Amino acid sequence: MDKLLDFIKNHSLTASVLSAIAIGYLFNQYTxxxxxxxxxxxxxxxxxxRFPIRxxxxxxxxxxxxxGIEVRECKLDKYGIVNxxxxxxxxxxxxxSQKAFPRIGLITPRFSEDGKQLIVSxxxxxxLVISAEPLQTDSLDKSRLKKIKLHHDDATVYECSPExxxxxxxxxxxxxVKFVQIPPQEDYHRPIRKSIALNLNxxxxxxxxxxxxxxAPIMIMSQASLDELNMRIDETRLSKNEQLTDDLTExxxxxxxxxxxxxxxxxxxxxxxxxxxxxxxxxxFTFGDQNGRCPITTIDQTKATFDPTEEPxxxxxxxxxxxxxxxxxTLVGMYAVHSEIFNGxxxxxxxxxxIIDKGFTSQYFTKVNII
Numbered sequence: 095m096d097k098l099l100d101f102i103k104n105h106s107l108t109a110s111v112l113s114a115i116a117i118g119y120l121f122n123q124y125t126x127x128x129x130x131x132x133x134x135x136x137x138x139x140x141x142x143x144r145f146p147i148r149x150x151x152x153x154x155x156x157x158x159x160x161x162g163i164e165v166r167e168c169k170l171d172k173y174g175i176v177n178x179x180x181x182x183x184x185x186x187x188x189x190x191s192q193k194a195f196p197r198i199g200l201i202t203p204r205f206s207e208d209g210k211q212l213i214v215s216x217x218x219x220x221x222l223v224i225s226a227e228p229l230q231t232d233s234l235d236k237s238r239l240k241k242i243k244l245h246h247d248d249a250t251v252y253e254c255s256p257e258x259x260x261x262x263x264x265x266x267x268x269x270x271v272k273f274v275q276i277p278p279q280e281d282y283h284r285p286i287r288k289s290i291a292l293n294l295n296x297x298x299x300x301x302x303x304x305x306x307x308x309x310a311p312i313m314i315m316s317q318a319s320l321d322e323l324n325m326r327i328d329e330t331r332l333s334k335n336e337q338l339t340d341d342l343t344e345x346x347x348x349x350x351x352x353x354x355x356x357x358x359x360x361x362x363x364x365x366x367x368x369x370x371x372x373x374x375x376x377x378x379f380t381f382g383d384q385n386g387r388c389p390i391t392t393i394d395q396t397k398a399t400f401d402p403t404e405e406p407x408x409x410x411x412x413x414x415x416x417x418x419x420x421x422x423x424t425l426v427g428m429y430a431v432h433s434e435i436f437n438g439x440x441x442x443x444x445x446x447x448x449i450i451d452k453g454f455t456s457q458y459f460t461k462v463n464i465i
Contacts, residue, residue, distance in 0.1 A: 143355065147447040149369070150317055151344065151352040156212055156226070158182040158306045159191040160201040161395070162348065167442040170377070170432055172279070173304050174311025175350055175441075177205075177226065181212070182251065182306045183262055184272045188243040189306070192390045195266055196398040216265045224258055231278045239277060245308050246287050252277045276305050286310045289419075289458040290382035290429055302382075302431045310382050310429035314361065315349040319426065322358035323406055330409045342406055345395045347387070347426055353447065359414075361428050362462075365451040369441055377439050379430040383456050386416070386423030416459040425462055428454075 153162040158179045169176045183190050183198065192199045202215045205226060212226040229252060238253040251274035253259075263271040276282055283300075285291060287309040291299040304311040324341040331338055344352050353361070362384065369377045387410065392401045410424035417423070455461075 145355045147353055147355045149351055149441065149443050149445050149447065150354040152441060152443055153344070153350055153352070154178040155348060156181055156203045157201065157214070158189065159198045160203055161199065162345065163204060167440050170439050170441070171437050172434060173276070174307065178350065179306040180276045182274050184242050184251065184274055185268065185270065190271070192393055193388060195268065196393050196400065197266055199393055199395050200398050201265070219261065219265050222258065222261045224254065229275060229278050231280050234278065239281060242274070244306065247284065249284050249306065250277055250282055251275065286382065286431065293457050294380060294382050294431065310431060312351065312379070312430045312432070313349045313385060313427050314351045314353065314430050315344065315347055315427035316353040316356040316358070316361055318354070318356050318358045319361070320344060323409065323426070326413065327405050327409045330405070330412070336403065346391045346406065349427055351441070363452045363454055364428070364449055365454045367450055368448045370446045370448065371440065371442065375439050377432060377436045377441065378450065379432050381454050382429045382431050384425040384459055385427040385429060386418065386459065387426050414462050416462050418459050423459065425459060
């Protein structure tokens, strides 16, 4: 707010511009606090949570680094959320993502009505239809199994048909791109990132597995954290005499679960929580670590272009900066895991969430100070 006032004092602005700035700021403040129940008429002065934490969105990303699919409900399996990051693009001996090839973010998958096929679209391309069903060991061509580099470790992948890979090569205008799939469980074992496993169970670093995710199976963030970030980005732009832009949406951060009715970055402190289900099949989750963000967050997901001002990382560095073994990082979102006893359980949009235990401390990242 102080930066906004300084900007107004130091610039000659018309009444209409001043009104627009004031209305926009007040609207952002209202929507943030209203989401927390702070404008409840019955008890507007209460500092208690007025509404239960709920799931606003569930998002799965069938193809790593491509667009996500909003769903109303989803099931869990040993690798996280069913159908999440079970396909991937590779080049040579490594995976590829938007970081090197931003156009990957323009690729849009969707499921057929029966869920058995994945239909893939991209600008200027005919739709690609592939099987979305898990591979079966008895029909597997073992010669298509190979190892590729995937962040902190190697992953075993199954190379799909040459025709499928060629579709992606044509769209990206890059030769020899391969489209790969997660193999059957008998041929695929990939523990979560070691630094996260150490936070969970140092005596069993292979307890939790994941598919083609970067670090851990499920990523969670809150709408309140995103709203807070957007307000700070506006302040940054005003202080630098830059044009204000549309608010960022969650697609920059690629969460699986987006929550409402929390405080900004409240999720940093949670250790364990429960997602409630109408039929009593509630699911307990444990947070493994915070999420250090990368330059993909600066890519406009509608244009496949990097933000020249490096937002949101520029603003995140002012209040969410931390240090780790890789150097400096900014933190948004939390990685979560679940016990195998909850495999097959469902999560639904609108479900409430109860915090079981607080006091999370990362063994990898230093603590950030929320200003």
